Amino acid sequence: MSYEETTNKIVASALDQIERSGDESLSLRQLAKSVGLTTGAFYKHFENKDALFRALTVIISTQLADDAKHQLKPNDSPQQQLLTLADVLLTAYQNRPNTMMFLFFNPVALATLNDKNTAFPLLEETQRLIRDLSEDYPSLDPQQFFVQIWSFIQGYGVLIKNKAVVYDQQLTADTLTALLGGVN
Structure with a gap:
């Protein structure tokens, strides 16, 4: 081999x-x-467990970003595309809960995310969609909005993983609409 x-x-x-x-x-x-x-x-x-975890974090991020890109429709609005991305992530929390918890909360995830020399495709795709969305919402602060939507997805994902709630696409759509309602 x-x-x-x-x-x-x-x-x-x-x-x-x-x-x-x-x-x-x-x-x-x-x-x-x-x-x-x-x-x-x-x-x-x-080299060690951290190196393995860094590699796994990037691999999972790449897989999820690829899954999202395959589902994104170029003619959809940035808001709809962001909903599609959220659906990919929240469905993954439902179907692969431990993998998602690992991706976002493993001991080296934050260091991997902040390493400018390491690609994190899921983060890059999310930021691209938010930049596109900011063209429709000029007063949108991309960094603040990223924190809000990312926090919602992670928090909601943990609730789904723990079976405290059942995934509801409409709740995600309503939350995104509410977040954007505060922007105008």
Whole structure:
């Protein structure tokens, strides 16, 4: 098996383990064993657990951004496109709750998000949509709006993950409308 194939196998196994039981119980020793590697051989692919988590964060972000891009319709308004992105994320919270919790709340997520040398496609796509939206709402502060919508999606996602609520697309649409109502 090539270096790349082994790395891909490690990533796939780690993602599977995270979805099944969260990242807190992820053991590098067990992960290495699950893909037929010694712990020493594992470290040839990832320097440490943080490096693995950084890679997984970027991979999940890329997958979600790609999922959203496939669903975005170019002729839709920026507001509708932002709703589509929110739907992708909140549906993922419903279907892959541990993966979503890992993406947003793993120990290195914030450092990965703030690393200017690391691509974070989901963040980039969200910011692009907000920039596009600001053309329709000139008084919109993109940074403030990002915090508001991102906080809503994450908070609502956690409620969905914990089965405190059932995902309701209309609630998301109403919340976006309410947030934008305060902009004009």
